Amino acid sequence: MVIHRFTLVWSLLAATVLSLAPGPLRKRKAVESPxxxxxxxxxxxxxxxxxxxxxxxxxxxxxxxxxxxxxxFPLRYWFDASYYKDGGPVIVLQSGETxxxxxxxxxxxxxxxxxxxATNGIGVILEHRYYGTSFPTPDLSTPNLRFLTTEQALAxxxxxxxxxxxxxxxxxxxxxxxxxxxxxxxxxxxxxVAFLRVQYPEVYYGTISSSGVTEAIWDFWEYYEPVRKxxxxxxxxxxxxxxxxxxxxxxxxxxxxxxxxxxxGLEGITYDDDFAQVLSYPIGGWQxxxxxPAVNDPSFYEYCGNISSPVLLNNATANATSTVQTxxxxxxxxxxxxxxxxxxxxxxxxxYVLPVLDSNKTLDQAYSIHNQTYYDQDDLSQDWRSWPxxxxxxxxxxxxxxxxxxxxxxxxxxLLTLEYNSIxxxxxxxxxxxxxxxxxNKYGGFDIAYDRLAIVDGEQDPWRxxxxxxxxxxxxxxxxERPFLLIPGAVHHWDENGLFANETREGLxxxxxxxxxxxxxxxxxxxxxxxxxxKKSGGESA
Numbered sequence: 001m002v003i004h005r006f007t008l009v010w011s012l013l014a015a016t017v018l019s020l021a022p023g024p025l026r027k028r029k030a031v032e033s034p035x036x037x038x039x040x041x042x043x044x045x046x047x048x049x050x051x052x053x054x055x056x057x058x059x060x061x062x063x064x065x066x067x068x069x070x071x072x073f074p075l076r077y078w079f080d081a082s083y084y085k086d087g088g089p090v091i092v093l094q095s096g097e098t099x100x101x102x103x104x105x106x107x108x109x110x111x112x113x114x115x116x117x118a119t120n121g122i123g124v125i126l127e128h129r130y131y132g133t134s135f136p137t138p139d140l141s142t143p144n145l146r147f148l149t150t151e152q153a154l155a156x157x158x159x160x161x162x163x164x165x166x167x168x169x170x171x172x173x174x175x176x177x178x179x180x181x182x183x184x185x186x187x188x189x190x191x192x193v194a195f196l197r198v199q200y201p202e203v204y205y206g207t208i209s210s211s212g213v214t215e216a217i218w219d220f221w222e223y224y225e226p227v228r229k230x231x232x233x234x235x236x237x238x239x240x241x242x243x244x245x246x247x248x249x250x251x252x253x254x255x256x257x258x259x260x261x262x263x264x265g266l267e268g269i270t271y272d273d274d275f276a277q278v279l280s281y282p283i284g285g286w287q288x289x290x291x292x293p294a295v296n297d298p299s300f301y302e303y304c305g306n307i308s309s310p311v312l313l314n315n316a317t318a319n320a321t322s323t324v325q326t327x328x329x330x331x332x333x334x335x336x337x338x339x340x341x342x343x344x345x346x347x348x349x350x351x352y353v354l355p356v357l358d359s360n361k362t363l364d365q366a367y368s369i370h371n372q373t374y375y376d377q378d379d380l381s382q383d384w385r386s387w388p389x390x391x392x393x394x395x396x397x398x399x400x401x402x403x404x405x406x407x408x409x410x411x412x413x414x415l416l417t418l419e420y421n422s423i424x425x426x427x428x429x430x431x432x433x434x435x436x437x438x439x440x441n442k443y444g445g446f447d448i449a450y451d452r453l454a455i456v457d458g459e460q461d462p463w464r465x466x467x468x469x470x471x472x473x474x475x476x477x478x479x480x481e482r483p484f485l486l487i488p489g490a491v492h493h494w495d496e497n498g499l500f501a502n503e504t505r506e507g508l509x510x511x512x513x514x515x516x517x518x519x520x521x522x523x524x525x526x527x528x529x530x531x532x533x534x535k536k537s538g539g540e541s542a
Contacts, residue, residue, distance in 0.1 A: 043104035047078040056136040058155040073136040076127040088120035089180035096189030097387040100127035110498040118521045130386040140385045141378040158200040180531040183207035186493030195443040197453040206452030206527045210493040213466040216440035218396035221403030222465035224411040230460040235304035240409035245331030256330040265353040268363035276413035306347045314346040375428035392425035446473035454483035458490030
């Protein structure tokens with residue numbers, strides 16, 4: 001998931017961008033450290049956008065795409081051929097469920113740049129249909145979203161490799177299978193390129209799936225389990241207890257609900273499940289952690305610093321002590337949680353209440369997912385519709401608290417149920433049944449494997465239990481033909497981003513990331529040698 005979070009963001013209605021509190025205190029301020037000042041040129045200025053005309057519908061024999069279309073649409077891409085020499089490959093990064101411009105830094109100094117430089121190749125960022133500007137239809141109404149499936153998008157990426165012409169290199173045949181094509185993707189796009197290698201082996205000679213969520217899962221309660229396992233123990237202990245206090249009141253001691261909402265400053269939230277969702281937000285910062293300080297989201301440890309602090313962090317909240325102790329008793333706990341609860345209230349108020357009130361919005365407008373009027377909008381500006389349509393129809397990954405086994409306390413509220421998290425499926429798309437995860441898992445799921453398909457995951461990734469490194473997947477041995485790498489201490493596709501040479505220093509990138517990126521360069525170079533040897537001998541390219 002999501003770096004752009006692949007994690008499902010349920011507050012799609014919130015137009016307010018909320019800043020998250022620093023250290024154990026309040027809002028984060030802009031960092032002016034020279035270590036973080038970038039000398040980057042804006043990659044959008046370096047890489048002009050291009051478009052290739054691709055079919056809207058590749059599968060005229062499939063009834064699910066009726067009525068079929070014979071039309072085409074412009075699929076956007078960017079490329080860098082500054083390292084290209086004759087015989088070099090084309091390395092295509094699938095941008096996944098986001099506007100492709102957000103992936104351009106990886107062409108400038110990330111993994112695509114590293115691979116292109118090492119192989120004298122061309123680096124490409126390819127946008128996914130129905131994202132950015134790559135729309136096949138005039139609006140995003142539910143009938144017009146029928147062409148938004150993984151198999152149609154996979155066909156786009158294959159079509160690109162078989163038909164691409166790069167500006168300035170028009171005299172060269174740089175299409176597959178004449179030229180070696182390699183794919184890279186992270187999160188959803190990581191699963192995508194794994195499927196690409198299996199589905200189109202004659203087109204893409206090899207792919208790297210980073211944090212690839214290859215097993216589609218409807219109720220993905222396991223998302224928070226790596227946080228439980230690897231997060232600071234005292235923070236996890238406080239988090240589960242504080243959420244349990246709220247759940248016990250919301251589910252069992254309902255006469256205190258009004259008082260509970262008021263003490264957090266959230267009395268303006270009508271629905272109890274929306275309220276529970278807001279209380280659950282801060283722990284989700286785990287996925288945003290990154291080794292690069294300029295990319296890293298520090299909010300997880302800032303939040304943990306708040307609820308784990310043994311002292312009150314805002315004296316103004318002391319006035320709520322008596323109310324908090326009443327609520328703790330109503331929720332089944334004693335006064336030992338008073339300070340953590342007061343600091344929790346302060347954190348929520350500073351980061352989720354005040355910014356909304358300052359924006360002149362109501363809390364319901366910012367946080368409620370009960371909003372049929374919003375879901376009825378479907379013009380092209382409503383690009384929030386694309387990814388929910390995909391997870392409602394095929395992928396799932398609803399991150400619930402209700403699915404957590406009863407033998408442990410969840411890190412997020414048990415009011416976050418499948419019923420609640422699928423409101424958008426019903427109200428935006430009239431989808432009332434679980435997604436067709438078989439349409440995704442047919443490619444291999446946990447056990448997907450193929451020669452020259454590299455599987456790379458982060459040890460602490462919240463998406464790990466949907467990947468081939470899941471505890472439910474079979475054990476594997478890593479080889480050059482089938483690399484199977486787990487980055488110690490890493491979270492979500494940490495191998496994707498990089499630094500300029502003048503930004504590196506001891507510990508940046510961290511050694512585990514350097515080592516995996518080094519291995520990626522080496523096995524791709526080895527794959528390219530195999531490709532070239534096969535061309536000389538007239539052998540098969542797949």
